[in-house]
Amino acid sequence: MAYDYEKSIRPGKLPHIWCPGCGHGIVMKGLIRAMDSCGLEKNNTALVSGIGCASRLPGYVDMCTLHTAHGRAAAFATGVKMAKPEMTVICLGGDGDGTAIGGNHFIHACRRNIDMTYVIMNNFIYGMTGGQFSPCTPTGMKASTTPYGNPDPTFDISKLAIGAGATFVARTTAFHATQIDKLIAEGIKHKGMAVIEVLDDCPTTYGRRNKFRSVVDMMKKLKENAVPVQAASKMTAEQLQGKFLTGVLYKEDKPEYIEQYAKVIAKAQGQAS
Amino acid sequence: MAKKVALLQGNEACAHGALYAGAKFFGGYPITPSTEVAEVLSIELPKVGGKFIQMEDEIAAMASIIGASLTGAKVITATSGPGVSLKQELIGYACIAEVPCVIINVMRGGPSTGMPTGPGQSDVMQARWGTHGDHAAIALVPASCQEIFTETVRAFNLAEKYRMPVQVLYDEIVGHMRERIVFPEPGELEVIDRAKPTVPPEQYKPYDTSFGDVPPLAAFGSEYRFHVTGLNKAQDGFPTTKAEYVDAEERRQISKVENEKARADIESNEEYLTEDAEVLIFAYGSTSRSARYAVNELRKEGIKAGLFRPITLWPFPEKRVALLGKQVKAIIVPEMNLGQMNLEVERVVKGTCPVISIGRVDGEPLNPGQIIAQVKEVK
Numbered sequence: 229m230a231y232d233y234e235k236s237i238r239p240g241k242l243p244h245i246w247c248p249g250c251g252h253g254i255v256m257k258g259l260i261r262a263m264d265s266c267g268l269e270k271n272n273t274a275l276v277s278g279i280g281c282a283s284r285l286p287g288y289v290d291m292c293t294l295h296t297a298h299g300r301a302a303a304f305a306t307g308v309k310m311a312k313p314e315m316t317v318i319c320l321g322g323d324g325d326g327t328a329i330g331g332n333h334f335i336h337a338c339r340r341n342i343d344m345t346y347v348i349m350n351n352f353i354y355g356m357t358g359g360q361f362s363p364c365t366p367t368g369m370k371a372s373t374t375p376y377g378n379p380d381p382t383f384d385i386s387k388l389a390i391g392a393g394a395t396f397v398a399r400t401t402a403f404h405a406t407q408i409d410k411l412i413a414e415g416i417k418h419k420g421m422a423v424i425e426v427l428d429d430c431p432t433t434y435g436r437r438n439k440f441r442s443v444v445d446m447m448k449k450l451k452e453n454a455v456p457v458q459a460a461s462k463m464t465a466e467q468l469q470g471k472f473l474t475g476v477l478y479k480e481d482k483p484e485y486i487e488q489y490a491k492v493i494a495k496a497q498g499q500a501s
Numbered sequence: 502m503a504k505k506v507a508l509l510q511g512n513e514a515c516a517h518g519a520l521y522a523g524a525k526f527f528g529g530y531p532i533t534p535s536t537e538v539a540e541v542l543s544i545e546l547p548k549v550g551g552k553f554i555q556m557e558d559e560i561a562a563m564a565s566i567i568g569a570s571l572t573g574a575k576v577i578t579a580t581s582g583p584g585v586s587l588k589q590e591l592i593g594y595a596c597i598a599e600v601p602c603v604i605i606n607v608m609r610g611g612p613s614t615g616m617p618t619g620p621g622q623s624d625v626m627q628a629r630w631g632t633h634g635d636h637a638a639i640a641l642v643p644a645s646c647q648e649i650f651t652e653t654v655r656a657f658n659l660a661e662k663y664r665m666p667v668q669v670l671y672d673e674i675v676g677h678m679r680e681r682i683v684f685p686e687p688g689e690l691e692v693i694d695r696a697k698p699t700v701p702p703e704q705y706k707p708y709d710t711s712f713g714d715v716p717p718l719a720a721f722g723s724e725y726r727f728h729v730t731g732l733n734k735a736q737d738g739f740p741t742t743k744a745e746y747v748d749a750e751e752r753r754q755i756s757k758v759e760n761e762k763a764r765a766d767i768e769s770n771e772e773y774l775t776e777d778a779e780v781l782i783f784a785y786g787s788t789s790r791s792a793r794y795a796v797n798e799l800r801k802e803g804i805k806a807g808l809f810r811p812i813t814l815w816p817f818p819e820k821r822v823a824l825l826g827k828q829v830k831a832i833i834v835p836e837m838n839l840g841q842m843n844l845e846v847e848r849v850v851k852g853t854c855p856v857i858s859i860g861r862v863d864g865e866p867l868n869p870g871q872i873i874a875q876v877k878e879v880k
């Protein structure tokens with residue numbers, strides 16, 4: 229039987245703003261299945277996003293939803309989670325939102341290891357504003373502001389998250405649709421900061437300029453270059469050239485921020501040494 | 502029982518005022534001369550089950566308090582001019598999304614880093630206009646440590662009642678000065694909580710104007726579920742570009758503060774010897790202390806000077822200042838900036854009397870001698 233998305237979508241809020249072939253819709257479906265499989269209650273779940281095409285996602289989903297300002301999702305979400313720890317808090321947004329203007333909030337949320345899940349939709353571009361390069365646009369590629377090819381080096385979002393202290397980090401792609409919900413669900417269940425990077429596509433502003441004229445071409449690229457972490461261990465550096473790893477890249481048990489602050493409260497109230 | 506009395510710094514008084522008002526969340530970033538507010542709250546908030554978090558910057562601090570407020574908590578941040586500059590985009594967010602929050606600005610000079618340990622009053626226009634787009638503003642300007650306590654309580658009340666950010670501005674002098682504080686008993690000062698929805702959850706709209714200019718605000722994590730955005734929105738909280746909704750919402754968000762009834766509720770002024778005054782001194786914050794001294798000295802010499810001291814700076818006490826403008830020969834506006842409120846006084850008196858600015862931006866307090874000299878010049 230086909231999965232019923234309607235029970236999680238807000239009545240009357242579709243159609244969405246995304247272009248035909250945009251990968252963000254695939255991520256939304258994965259997120260909905262993930263939240264469902266974790267049994268999250270609508271009234272007890274906050275979806276917090278920044279600004280961008282990806283960040284429009286919460287408007288469609290029937291949860292407590294907070295569409296903030298460009299780059300600030302993690303900081304708003306930190307306030308929500310601190311003030312109401314019993315809520316499940318999920319951040320959503322694009323590569324530009326999360327790693328450029330919001331990069332500082334992103335790394336500090338990782339460092340605190342606060343119990344949130346951050347789903348970052350990396351389409352390698354600023355989609356909403358018409359395709360300017362982001363910190364994730366591969367070097368040499370074309371964007372509306374890199375007419376001669378992008379001179380900038382790029383961020384590896386997952387490595388950035390691991391380096392900053394996130395305790396669950398996973399990567400998948402819009403092609404691997406069934407893996408999206410599994411990894412997000414694992415991230416939700418993980419106690420601490422979970423980052424799930426989903427590589428997806430923006431046919432309108434990125435594909436168009438970079439010879440992935442069709443969404444199929446982009447999906448093919450995502451499929452061909454994805455290497456599951458298990459398989460990667462048996463591959464040489466040469467074989468891994470130009471590829472990216474998928475699956476759970478990092479997992480660790482470390483003190484979680486809300487629990488740490490609970491100890492502060494206990495101390496302040498004279499209940500602990 | 503005798504009341505609790507203490508010798509407190511202005512910043513400490515602010516923190517205790519916040520606790521009295523029921524603050525449960527502080528998100529901040531250290532900056533002189535405001536840091537003591539954070540330090541006291543880092544000690545006291547967890548004692549009452551509240552939360553204190555030092556964020557990575559002032560933008561994050563502002564974001565965190567808005568997020569926390571949406572769960573129903575009373576929230577506060579404290580900073581100085583450079584920090585407010587960083588918060589501006591999200592101050593606008595709190596205005597349009599109508600999220601109660603209190604922002605303390607312990608003012609120093611500027612622009613930029615300016616003189617971090619020197620006093621200033623150069624953020625008064627920032628408090629009015631500091632974010633893009635049209636919006637209403639509420640800003641309070643206490644002049645003593647006791648008043649910092651009571652005005653911080655009032656800032657929470659106004660934020661909760663009008664569902665918006667409220668700024669409390671005082672300069673480094675009052676922030677770091679120590680004065681005797683009499684702690685009000687619980688219940689002695691009014692403490693207001695935001696109106697909560699009473700409709701069934703499926704009927705709730707976060708901007709439902711059938712409940713008046715300030716619609717009730719539900720909390721995330723309660724039985725109500727809703728959407729919050731910084732985009733122009735319809736009454737249901739979802740984005741819209743329909744001209745009639747956008748226009749109506751923008752106008753309501755301003756009129757909720759600037760209508761007659763709201764103004765009367767929000768405005769607060771002190772007048773000292775204005776009844777027969779021929780020269781009026783318009784002064785706020787620590788400068789008003791010098792002004793009061795000047796008035797007393799001038800009166801000894803038979804010069805009819807008076808002091809008008811706004812405690813609510815925004816919305817501006819337009820009516821009263823306009824009336825006084827018709828009564829006096831001149832209004833003198835001493836302030837530790839180069840004539841910011843002077844402009845507003847000028848705008849309001851509409852040429853009925855000269856308005857003279859005394860500006861000081863060298864990091865020294867504005868002293869009574871400067872004011873006395875200026876009054877004598879116009880006499």
Ligand SMILES: Cc1ncc(C[n+]2csc(CCOP(=O)(O)OP(=O)(O)O)c2C)c(N)n1
Pocket residue numbers: 279280281282283298321322323324325326349351353354355356357362430
């Ligand atoms: C403070 C601020 N700066 C710039 C913008 C303009 N802006 C809106 S979305 C966006 C980029 C979004 O890119 P990304 O986060 O990757 O999301 P996508 O649209 O690609 O899904 C930019 C630069 C803004 N809204 N606010």
Ligand code: SF4
Pocket residue numbers: 245246247249250251252281282351355356429430431432433
């Ligand atoms: S511009 Fe790109 S990212 Fe935005 S909706 Fe269209 S395809 Fe998606």
Ligand SMILES: [Mg+2]
Pocket residue numbers: 322323324349350351352353354355362
């Ligand atoms: Mg993008």
